[in-house]
Structures are given as structure tokens and as C-alpha cells.
Amino acid sequence: MGQVRSNFADRHIGPNQDQINKMLGELGENDLESFLAKVLPSSITLNEKISQILPSAISEVEAIEELKVLANQNKVIKSLIGLGYHETITPPVILRNVLENPAWYTAYTPYQPEISQGRLEAIFAFQTVVTDLTGLKIANASMLDEATAAAESMTLARRVWMGSDSAAFFVDSGLNEAIKGVINTRAKPLGIEVVEFDSKAFIEASKGIEFFGAIFAQISTDGEIIDHAHSLKHVAESGALSILACDLLALTIFKSPGEFGFDIAVGSAQRFGVPMGFGGPHAGFMSVREGLERSIPGRLVGQSLDVHGNLALRLALQTREQHIRRDKATSNICTAQVLLAVMSALYAMWHGPSGLEAIATRVRNSTFNLREALLAKGFKVSSGEIFDTFLISGVKSSELSERAINSGFNLRIKNSSTVGITIGESITETDLENISKLFEAQLKPTSVLKISAGLDRKTSYLAHDIFNTYHSETSMLRYLRNLADRDLALDRTMIPLGSCTMKLNATTEMIPVTWPEFSNLHPFAPANQNKGIREVVSQLSNWLLKITGYEAVSLQPNAGSQGEFAGLLAIRNFLDSKGESSRDICLIPSSAHGTNAASAVMAGMKVVVVACDSAGNVSVDDLKSKISEYRSNLASLMVTYPSTHGVFEEAISEICALIHEAGGQVYVDGANLNALVGLAKPGKFGADVSHLNLHKTFCIPHGGGGPGVGPVISKAHLAPFLPNHPLDELAGPATGPGPVSSAPFGSASILPISWTYIRMMGGEGLTLATSVAILSANYLANKLDPHFPVLYRGAQGYIAHECIIDLREITKKTGVTVDDVAKRLMDHGFHAPTVSFPVTGTLMIEPTESEDLREMDRFISAMVSIRAEIADIEAGELTVEESPLRFAPHTSADLLRAVWDRKYSREIAAFPSGITSTNSELGAIGKYWPAVGRIDGVYGDRNLVCSCLPISQLAIN
Structure with missing residues (x-):
């Protein structure tokens, strides 16, 4: 009789009890407990069980119900707070087919570009959005958020500075407190002096001071947009770098940083279709002028060619990054915000340049009309050129804020007598009328003044086909499917990347992420409006402390x-x-x-x-x-x-x-x-x-x-x-x-994922997950060792949750490299393990607890098949250059070549596990076809292209 999987742990953990017993048997062990006693040092083993200190596991239905109770403690009202977070409308086609789609959210960083072309194209489009709107040459694949982007721009400026180490960094007082805060946090341990200045008096403030960079606000916290042209001239004459913290939506109608002459632009892409989420996640961005591309932090997607001469995309200039340069790296950033960057790029495609301009114009008109109405009523409002924000002073802030909340709006309280209003995409005419009523003002649509001379945008943007094609839902839906089909994610196959823990992201865990009660919260709304998410933070923090034995988090x-x-x-x-x-x-x-x-x-x-x-x-x-x-x-x-x-x-x-x-x-x-x-x-x-x-x-x-x-x-x-x-x-x-x-x-908005996981697993389930992860890794190591020697083992001959297999001797004898094996695995429908880390010439494999025995055995079979192909080279039947290993991965177009002159068959090329296999993942039915052949990385770095060229030229159809 089959095993009944009655709880979430049984769904999360791939191997059932029979498979666990089989793996133990392969290792000559009787049970998990005695096996683990040999694996873990006795000096670290726990005496207590975490099941005694964590809440008991509950079902998926119960977890959703319990989390819904917490979510309902949040009060979602329209936020006019601003400070870097804005109401936006996520196009439903993007919400459903990207944010809620495991083909997108379960993928890994695209280190294996041949099976990541869809995602890379979307990131390439994001870089194009940023370069076009900022008017600068190179943009990276995203930053962690706006404030870290600003701080990274400071350290970039410091790296390229040729003057003294004591030079200061100037920070515009008009930046919001979070940006200034992160800059100061980063500056202090590096010994950087941060000098705050009034942007209207920068030249006077910086006289006689050596400085390596200055960051300005495009839109100050009081809403004014200032012409920094004179300040920029002074920065350039000082040999320093100029940085602008800017708003992508505003840049659709206002002059770009590049047109002004800024060296670097930073900001957040949040208002391009990504919910506020009580603070994140969102994609920050950074773009730089030509000449700074080798100093820019983070990932960079560039264009290259595959072996067949087709255009393809890959991560470029990786030698800048921490995994290669370590303490000499441009940044410590590893993970960025790709999923959110993809959403923002698709938002730009969905609306196109004219649509984005229309949204921006409507935001500016609404803000202008509201300010004029309050001014006509006698209120003191901030003056100057504005986009989406203005201040009202001479009011009783707390009293006014309370009335606004009762009417369904959050205002920003700057101080006891000043409030701020920031208008976002989702504002309606009714909203504007209701806001006016708070001030007993009459909203009268007026002829909005043109943008001040010298601040208006003269250059076009997003002229590429990709931003002017997918405006119907049918076309966008099919485009998204086309992109997803060029990627390989956990929804298709095991991703055995060592040190990356590519385990199940369960549907139940993901469901709450898009609940409005979490996704539509402003991070600076009054605390009594976000009690639920704060309780999630508190409970999750407490559980993590109990799991790790620490005392603060x-x-x-x-x-x-x-x-x-x-x-x-x-x-x-x-x-x-x-x-x-x-x-x-x-x-x-x-x-x-x-x-x-x-x-x-x-x-x-x-x-x-x-x-x-x-x-x-x-x-x-x-x-x-x-x-x-x-x-x-x-x-x-x-x-x-x-x-x-x-x-x-x-x-x-x-x-x-x-x-x-x-x-x-x-x-x-x-x-x-x-x-x-x-x-x-x-x-x-x-x-x-x-x-x-x-x-x-x-x-x-x-x-x-x-x-x-x-x-x-x-x-x-x-x-x-x-x-x-x-x-x-x-x-x-x-x-x-x-x-x-x-x-x-x-x-904060993705913390419910981990909350739900721990709540559904309980201490017993979490412990079993760890145990099975270790068991599965040892099973794989034991099975692979006769073919590819396992490099390191513990004192008892066992490994932890991942193993390193050594190909260096194979490479020495045959010329077959770890890259050859990684690319050939794509023909088998697998993502490669971690390549050449932590030891060059090796593969590091981590199956996690989520992969069942069937999938692990499929991976083992693929590796054994690859070893047999290596044996053919060892036997002299063909050279490595003639081998399917060197030609891998094989595309469908490659197999349809009129002349097939290779020393192996087309069938072996495409179906190394057999075309007639009864296992659908192995045979023709479940075949995954890489979108491009092996990519030439050197060509891409020598001929750096990191934005479109009409991206239609790059599409692989």
C-alpha cells in the first residue's frame, strides 16, 4: 500500500520513507539517527529538539487562514507619503504570468546563459529602460534598492578618484533620510567624510574642500526639481564624479541626467509596476557614463555570439565581481533584484514610451492642480518646478493627518506644522476631489504650465521594437511564454547548484506575497496600520532565534x-x-x-x-x-x-x-x-x-x-x-x-514566505528536511564517486549537504572541462551544478531535501552517460574537439543542419538518454531545447553591448 502524504512536510520533502530507506541502504546505514551521528561532530550536536521550542506544524489550509488573520490586522489605505515608495498598478498579465509564475521566480542567477536567454532578454530590456531614461551609456542588471544604489555610487566614485584619501563626499540635504542614512552607514567604516549641503548653495558649501563625489536629488523631499547645471560644472572642474538620485517616471518628461552631464544616476524602479510591499523587494538601478563600465557594481548583461554566430546574451565583465575578485571586487553584491527588474522592464514594454509619458503627465498635472487649489484657498505650499510632490506648511499636522486617514489617505508628516503630498499612478479624479475637501479647497483643472526651460526632456527614449509591440494582452501573454520557454527553472528540473540550496518554493508559501494586505503597505505608514506585518516580523524573528541559538536579529x-x-x-x-x-x-x-x-x-x-x-x-x-x-x-x-x-x-x-x-x-x-x-x-x-x-x-x-x-x-x-x-x-x-x-x-513583503514555511513544517519537519538534505547529498556522492571522485569527505567518510566532484585529472588527460560537462547536462535537461567553486576544475552538487529519488537517479544517469562519453575520448575513439561534450549544448536548429558531419549521431546529440525512454523527462516528450549554442564569453566582453540595439534583433524565435 502506498504512503499517504498527510502533512506539508511530506509534500516539501521529496523522498518518501521507502526512498529514504533505500538511500540509507545504499550507504550501509540502518536509520537516519545513527547515520547523522556519524556525519555531524558530537561537539555541535543538539541535546534538545527544536520541535520542543517551535510551534507545532499546521496544514497548508490552516497556515493560510492563520496568516490571513495577521494580514487583516493591516489597514491598507491610499498612501500620499512618497519618500521613494509610490502607489503603482501592476498589470495583471505581468502579475499572473511573472510574479506568480514558478517558471520565473524559481530560476537561478543566469550563470549558465544558454538556458537563461528569456530572463537575460528581460534584464537586457531593464538595462535599456534605465540607460534610455537616464541618458547614460551603461546600466547594470539591478541594485538591491535605491539607498544601497546611492551608497554604491559613493564607493564607485571613491574607487576611481585619483586625489587624496581624505577627500570628502557631498550629499544633497534634499535626499530622503533613508538614502542619507545608508550612505552614512557605508561611509563611516571606510573613513569617508560625508558633508551635507543645500543643493542651491553647493558651490559655496564645497569651496576649499577636496571632494571625490557629490550626489544630488532630482526631486528633493519637498518636491522641488532643481537645475543643477552650475553645480555640475563645479564638480567636473574639481575632478570629482557627479551623481543624480532620480525618478524613472519623472525622466519620461524631465531632462535626463546624461543630458545634464551627470556621471552616474541611481534610483528605484519600484513605481514601474512593483507593489510597495511595506518596503520591498524592488529593483534599484544604477547607470554610468562611458568609461565607468568596469567600475560599476553588480551584474551586467551583455550581448555576445554563440558558436553558430547567433546573437545571444550573457553576464558580462564578471571579473569585476566578488565571486572572482573577492576583497578587490567592485562591490560585495551577489544577489540583486532580477525578478523585480524583469517586472519593471515588462511594465515599460506594456505601456510603451507614449503610455509612460501619459502616466507621468497625468501625475504631474494632478499634483500641479492640487497644489494650485490649495494655494488658492490660502495655504502656504512649496513653490518651484514640481513633478509629484509638494509640501503644505502652517497646518496642524497631526490633526490634518488624522482627518486624512479617516478619509482614506496617508499624508507625510514632516514636522508639527508641515505635511507632504505625493501623487502616484493609482490616484483617481475622485481621490483628488476628496483630498481637496480635506483642505476645503475647490479643485479646478487648469492649464498646466510647461516644464521650465532647461528642465524639460528633449530626447526620445524606448524607440526599440520591444517597447512598441506588446501592448495587447494576447501579444504580451505570448511574449512572456516565449521568454519563459527559453529558460530552465525548478518547475522543469532539479537545479543541483552547490551552496545555493535550490529547494522547493511551495505554492502555499507564495500565495500571500500578492495579497493587498501585504503588497500595498507603505513602509512609512503609521505603525497602527501595519500591525499584521510587524507581527509576522516578530514571530519569524523569534523562530529564527530559536533555530539558530542566537539572541538578537x-x-x-x-x-x-x-x-x-x-x-x-x-x-x-x-x-x-x-x-x-x-x-x-x-x-x-x-x-x-x-x-x-x-x-x-x-x-x-x-x-x-x-x-x-x-x-x-x-x-x-x-x-x-x-x-x-x-x-x-x-x-x-x-x-x-x-x-x-x-x-x-x-x-x-x-x-x-x-x-x-x-x-x-x-x-x-x-x-x-x-x-x-x-x-x-x-x-x-x-x-x-x-x-x-x-x-x-x-x-x-x-x-x-x-x-x-x-x-x-x-x-x-x-x-x-x-x-x-x-x-x-x-x-x-x-x-x-x-x-x-x-x-x-x-x-518585508516576502517574509511571509519563510513564516509560512516554518509554520507548516514545525520543528520536527524542519529537522527531517535537514536530515534528508544530508542523506540525499551523501547518496549522490556515493553513486557518483566511482565515475567522478568526490574531493572532500568528513572524518567518517561522509559529506554534509553538498559534495564536490573532481574533474581535474579528467581535464588533464582528455581536455574535457567542467564547462563541457555543464553544457552537456543541458542536453539531458539539467541545470549544471556550481562550476569551479570553491575549487577550480570541480563541480559542487547540492540536491536539497526537495528532490525525490527518481529525479536524483535521473541526474546520476546523466552524469554516468557523460562519463561514458569521456571514456570514448580516453579510448581514442574521438577527440574532445569532435565530442558531443564540446559541441554541447545542442539546439534544435543545430540538429536540422542539412549536412551532419560529426562523429556522433543527431540522436546522441539531442537525446543522450534515449529518444524512446518511457520516462517523459528523458525522452522526446519532455525534451528541453536550449535556445542558443555555447556562448563566446570573450567576444562579449571585448565587444561590450549592454542595451538594445533594437532588441528584436536579439530575439530568438
């Missing part, structure tokens, strides 16, 4: 990289508070994630590398040597556990003790927490602080390269130094360093 970091920065900054500020500011050495193992070193540098630390031994462990001898050498200056050790080599290091508790004895702090990178939940707690075996990846361990999807959430979580002594926020006193300790994200709780 901030959910504000909106990526793991930002959690790393926040944690290291907490260490630095803690040491400073003790009068130990000279401690600035961060020890990092050679196997560490690239973000680790980049984050340490951002926190003002100096990186010293600790060697690993032949078994892949941190060399305790070398660690002791480094501690001895740097004892008086030692700030921290940053270590991943289990290690990036895929093993549970036996000496982890000893390692932590050695650091503490020397006066340092221990940062445990939480990227691999999926191997610890329910079995061990970093906060109990010696760590002082960690970041977690909710987009790995706790089921937030990767979104094709974001969003993510990277909470920073610590012991009590570091709690006073966790992030806070200038616009929400409840969002962190008063003693904190400032914000690390635009919003008080970061990407």
Missing part, C-alpha cells in the same frame, strides 16, 4: 551580502565601544564565499587568508600561526559552516575558542544553514554573529538573481550594534549604526 538586510556587512559592522562597532578600534584584521579561509572578503573590506577590515588542509578543512595550524601574528589587531574570523568544501569540520568549536581567546569575534556565514537546522545551532557552538539566507534555507525563491533576504543574527553582546532606521524607531536599537537598506524591515 534584524531582518533589514535585503541580501546575504548586506547581512554579512551588517554582521561585520556590528563586530567592528562592538570592538570600538570597548576602545579596541585598532582591531581590524579579519581572518578568512581560502575556501570562503567571495562576498566574505568583499564585505570585510566594506566594514573597514583588512583580510588575511587562512589556508585549508588537504582534507578541505581550515588548517588549525595555520590559523594558530595567523592568530599569533595578528593577535593584537585581530577583529574576527569569518568562516562558513559546514564548510564550502561540503564537510562538517570537526574542529569548529576549537576554532571559535581560539579566536575568542585572542580577543576576536566569530562570524559564521549562514549560507549552508540548510545542513544545520534542527541538528546544530551556530549560536551554541561558538559563533557570535551570522547572516542567514532566507532565499536558501527558508524557501524564498531565487527569482533568477533576486530577491533575497539576509537577516543578521547575533549573540546579545552584539545586539546594540545591529541595523536601525531613521524613519522607524521600532526597526532596531537606538545605538545601531544606521540603516543598511532603504526600508526599515528590508524586503
